[in-house]
Amino acid sequence: MHQLQPSFENAPERAKPLGRAIVVTSGKGGVGKTTTTANLGTALAQRGASVALVDADVGLRNLDIVLGLESRVKYHVLDVLEERATLDDALVADKHSEKLFLLAAAQSREKEEVDTEKMRALILALRERFEYVLIDCPAGIELGFRNAVAGAEEAIVVCTPEVSAVRDVDRVVGLLGNRFRPQLVINRLRPLLVKKGKMLSVDDVNAILRLPLLGVIADEPEIIVTTNKGEPLALRKDAPTGAAYHAIAARVAGEDVPAPMPVTKETFFDKLGALFGGKKA
Amino acid sequence: MWILKGDSYELLGTWRVALLRGKGLGLELVFAGRELGEAFEELEARLAERPGFYRGTSALANFGNEPASSDVIARLQSLLIEAGIELRAVTGSSEIEALARDCGLTYESGEIHAAPELERRRALRPRGEVKLSESARSLVADFAGARADIAQRRRRGEASVPQLELAVQPEPSEPERSRAAPLHVVEAPPPTLYHTGTLRGGQALHHSGNVVVVGDVNPGAEIVASGDVLVFGRLAGVAHAGAQGDEAARVFALDLTATQLRIATFIAADGENAPRVRSVPEAALVRDGRIVIVPFDQIDQLQERGISSV
Amino acid sequence: MSSRKIVITSGKGGVGKTTTTANLGATLAKRGKRVILIDADIGLRNLDLVLGLEKRIVFDLVEVAEGRCQLRQALIKDKRFESLSILPAAQTREKDAINEEQFASIVDLAAEAADYVLIDCPAGIEAGFRNAIAGAAEAIVVTTPEVSAIRDADRVVGKLNDRGKPIRLIVNRLRQEMVRSGDMLSVEDVCEILSVELVGIVPDDEEVIDTTNRGEPIVLDETSRLRPIYDKIARRLEGEIVPFTNFDQPGFFGRLIDALKAG
Numbered sequence: 001m002h003q004l005q006p007s008f009e010n011a012p013e014r015a016k017p018l019g020r021a022i023v024v025t026s027g028k029g030g031v032g033k034t035t036t037t038a039n040l041g042t043a044l045a046q047r048g049a050s051v052a053l054v055d056a057d058v059g060l061r062n063l064d065i066v067l068g069l070e071s072r073v074k075y076h077v078l079d080v081l082e083e084r085a086t087l088d089d090a091l092v093a094d095k096h097s098e099k100l101f102l103l104a105a106a107q108s109r110e111k112e113e114v115d116t117e118k119m120r121a122l123i124l125a126l127r128e129r130f131e132y133v134l135i136d137c138p139a140g141i142e143l144g145f146r147n148a149v150a151g152a153e154e155a156i157v158v159c160t161p162e163v164s165a166v167r168d169v170d171r172v173v174g175l176l177g178n179r180f181r182p183q184l185v186i187n188r189l190r191p192l193l194v195k196k197g198k199m200l201s202v203d204d205v206n207a208i209l210r211l212p213l214l215g216v217i218a219d220e221p222e223i224i225v226t227t228n229k230g231e232p233l234a235l236r237k238d239a240p241t242g243a244a245y246h247a248i249a250a251r252v253a254g255e256d257v258p259a260p261m262p263v264t265k266e267t268f269f270d271k272l273g274a275l276f277g278g279k280k281a
Numbered sequence: 282m283w284i285l286k287g288d289s290y291e292l293l294g295t296w297r298v299a300l301l302r303g304k305g306l307g308l309e310l311v312f313a314g315r316e317l318g319e320a321f322e323e324l325e326a327r328l329a330e331r332p333g334f335y336r337g338t339s340a341l342a343n344f345g346n347e348p349a350s351s352d353v354i355a356r357l358q359s360l361l362i363e364a365g366i367e368l369r370a371v372t373g374s375s376e377i378e379a380l381a382r383d384c385g386l387t388y389e390s391g392e393i394h395a396a397p398e399l400e401r402r403r404a405l406r407p408r409g410e411v412k413l414s415e416s417a418r419s420l421v422a423d424f425a426g427a428r429a430d431i432a433q434r435r436r437r438g439e440a441s442v443p444q445l446e447l448a449v450q451p452e453p454s455e456p457e458r459s460r461a462a463p464l465h466v467v468e469a470p471p472p473t474l475y476h477t478g479t480l481r482g483g484q485a486l487h488h489s490g491n492v493v494v495v496g497d498v499n500p501g502a503e504i505v506a507s508g509d510v511l512v513f514g515r516l517a518g519v520a521h522a523g524a525q526g527d528e529a530a531r532v533f534a535l536d537l538t539a540t541q542l543r544i545a546t547f548i549a550a551d552g553e554n555a556p557r558v559r560s561v562p563e564a565a566l567v568r569d570g571r572i573v574i575v576p577f578d579q580i581d582q583l584q585e586r587g588i589s590s591v
Numbered sequence: 592m593s594s595r596k597i598v599i600t601s602g603k604g605g606v607g608k609t610t611t612t613a614n615l616g617a618t619l620a621k622r623g624k625r626v627i628l629i630d631a632d633i634g635l636r637n638l639d640l641v642l643g644l645e646k647r648i649v650f651d652l653v654e655v656a657e658g659r660c661q662l663r664q665a666l667i668k669d670k671r672f673e674s675l676s677i678l679p680a681a682q683t684r685e686k687d688a689i690n691e692e693q694f695a696s697i698v699d700l701a702a703e704a705a706d707y708v709l710i711d712c713p714a715g716i717e718a719g720f721r722n723a724i725a726g727a728a729e730a731i732v733v734t735t736p737e738v739s740a741i742r743d744a745d746r747v748v749g750k751l752n753d754r755g756k757p758i759r760l761i762v763n764r765l766r767q768e769m770v771r772s773g774d775m776l777s778v779e780d781v782c783e784i785l786s787v788e789l790v791g792i793v794p795d796d797e798e799v800i801d802t803t804n805r806g807e808p809i810v811l812d813e814t815s816r817l818r819p820i821y822d823k824i825a826r827r828l829e830g831e832i833v834p835f836t837n838f839d840q841p842g843f844f845g846r847l848i849d850a851l852k853a854g
Binding site for chain 3: 027028029030031034059060061062065066107110111112138139141142143162163164167168190193198199200225227228
Binding site: 171 | 480481482483500517
């Protein structure tokens with residue numbers, strides 16, 4: 001445990017109650033955990049909360065890319081855990097949101113090198129200074145997963161409307177148990193495909209998962225673009241996806257806001273399909 | 282299973298592979314894959330269990346690839362005659378065929394019915410052969426090997442669920458013996474495990490006894506019980522009832538859409554891929570050598586009729 | 592000819608390892624090869640699901656490793672093909688239920704009965720990944736043309752190089768219209784970053800999700816544009832020089848047409 005020195009200008013005041021530590025997980029890879037972590041964190045910070053994002057995917061770090069901060073990372077989680085750097089050294093201020101900070105993962109290290117107890121202590125230290133600590137969990141259910149979960153008190157589970165994703169997420173929810181009060185974000189929904197019966201619906205997914213639903217995000221090409229460019233969509237509050245993340249953030253914060261659902265208009269991909277498939281919506 | 286021998290009880294052991302199987306109007310005595318002495322003991326015990334019950338029926342002796350001799354046939358016949366059963370025919374390898382000729386018995390060729398099929402019954406079916414659909418038939422061959430292996434493991438004494446340890450009371454010493462009645466070992470039934478909450482993929486419940494789940498069993502989850510399995514919710518994973526060999530075990534669910542069902546050494550899976558809408562709670566049980574599914578209100582009727590496998 | 596043991600890996604999850612394993616395996620089987628697919632993702636098994644074989648699982652990889660059954664009893668034969676079988680992973684166990692030696696010996700055993708053994712690797716670079724590559728003699732790395740996927744693929748390539756296994760690359764889920772608009776990396780970019788021999792380019796196809804949900808590999812669909820693509824990959828694996836489909840067509844209509852049709 002380090003002595004915490006609020007030495008940089010945007011340092012939040014020490015809040016009396018501990019911040020909330022939420023792990024964003026799924027089991028299945030590629031469903032959008034990192035994108036969700038980045039966007040939810042951005043939305044929460046835009047609403048005025050102090051947020052720390054922790055990338056727990058040692059060796060396969062990506063949260064920094066999604067936020068466009070890869071060139072600014074000087075120290076990572078293992079540097080802090082192994083006491084080569086302080087939290088202050090390692091926390092990277094976000095480019096776009098004032099109260100958002102990133103603690104990056106190590107790229108050239110292994111997950112086995114993380115000490116679970118130290119990780120737990122690190123998250124606790126972060127909770128003492130941030131209102132929200134979001135932990136981006138690696139894929140799988142191995143040690144990396146267990147380390148990411150250590151120190152968290154809540155969980156957000158991300159799932160895509162596909163049978164294999166639902167199976168994997170179900171496994172993770174089983175492993176988490178009741179303690180984490182997991183809530184669900186369904187990602188990459190294509191309303192038109194659901195309508196055509198070629199994709200699972202929200203009800204199909206939750207018939208098995210039976211979790212409280214935070215919101216549903218539609219699949220849009222913009223998401224790929226923005227992750228490649230490092231500009232989370234949540235920065236565009238008025239665009240549908242950005243608004244959806246803000247609604248999710250509001251719900252996480254406890255506001256009585258309805259769960260965002262994608263509008264059943266066609267997405268860009270659907271239009272292409274319709275144009276050439278000869279079938280109209 | 283307890284046998285009355287003289288005026289005390291003896292533990293015979295749990296039933297292993299099905300020995301007596303109801304086949305339409307007759308019995309099939311399955312010696313295939315079994316040690317003959319053991320099989321005879323079991324047969325004697327079964328017949329002694331219900332004297333007179335089988336009187337008037339005929340039986341087919343299925344030796345499979347086991348060898349038999351005319352002595353064996355003679356022994357079998359005398360045993361059956363005592364119970365009022367006629368040995369109608371024998372079946373098995375070509376040696377058996379030769380033996381049948383020598384003993385003046387009818388030899389039946391043809392495959393032994395192996396793996397069971399999942400049957401949907403809205404109305405009660407009469408006894409008799411049920412048609413297998415094409416996809417169902419294709420599962421038969423698949424499971425035969427696996428089922429044989431589970432049967433083998435059962436014979437070797439391995440079970441999916443640990444056997445109960447029975448504590449045996451020590452013999453009373455001389456002076457006590459004259460005072461107290463001899464102590465009997467009583468097998469207490471194992472407790473039923475109640476699980477409240479949904480069983481998620483990757484979770485497994487293994488229990489000696491019955492298992493009740495108040496909640497769903499998701500795909501990828503597994504229940505293995507030596508007794509019955511009852512799911513007060515949707516069963517979508519794999520359930521194995523009667524895992525120590527009890528073919529009378531059943532699987533119940535409010536919504537029975539298991540990935541796979543197993544009872545004792547029988548395994549079955551739904552041949553169709555489309556999920557069906559279920560409107561009533563159902564039970565799966567073994568009947569006529571296969572797993573069948575009936576609506577809950579018809580279970581009693583099914584067990585009244587004729588000879589079931591237990 | 593000795594059999595080939597190939598692990599399909601990526602590092603990043605969700606880029607299409609399982610779908611690739613299933614479809615490539617099916618394609619090789621259709622071409623007359625004896626193929627055994629092994630799901631190495633213990634605890635998060637999906638290969639059985641993607642092939643629609645989940646109801647027929649009786650024994651799994653861990654039970655074979657523990658000697659509780661024979662390999663041939665655990666193998667599930669896919670009836671739609673002449674010679675395709677899969678060895679499912681265990682669902683109720685963890686990845687430490689098996690070690691590298693055990694896995695490697697099972698792969699060797701499978702190799703005695705097959706021309707191709709394809710191993711579906713779990714996501715990540717932890718123990719599950721290490722077990723999966725222990726059994727293989729070659730690797731196919733699957734990536735999508737996105738920065739995070741490429742970065743992870745790069746890490747994996749590094750680890751495979753350390754073990755001296757020949758590596759080939761499949762670029763999956765290409766959306767050419769996004770490449771053209773500069774929103775997605777081109778295949779050339781990807782190959783340059785990873786410096787690995789390219790063996791396939793698979794365009795994005797919205798039918799894939801539905802087919803995996805239904806358990807019917809897309810190469811079974813004769814009208815699917817992905818079928819000839821996987822066929823080309825199979826041929827390249829066999830050593831044939833097959834030119835890559837040119838997804839780059841000039842003009843406005845060319846751009847839109849690319850998104851849906853491919854040759």
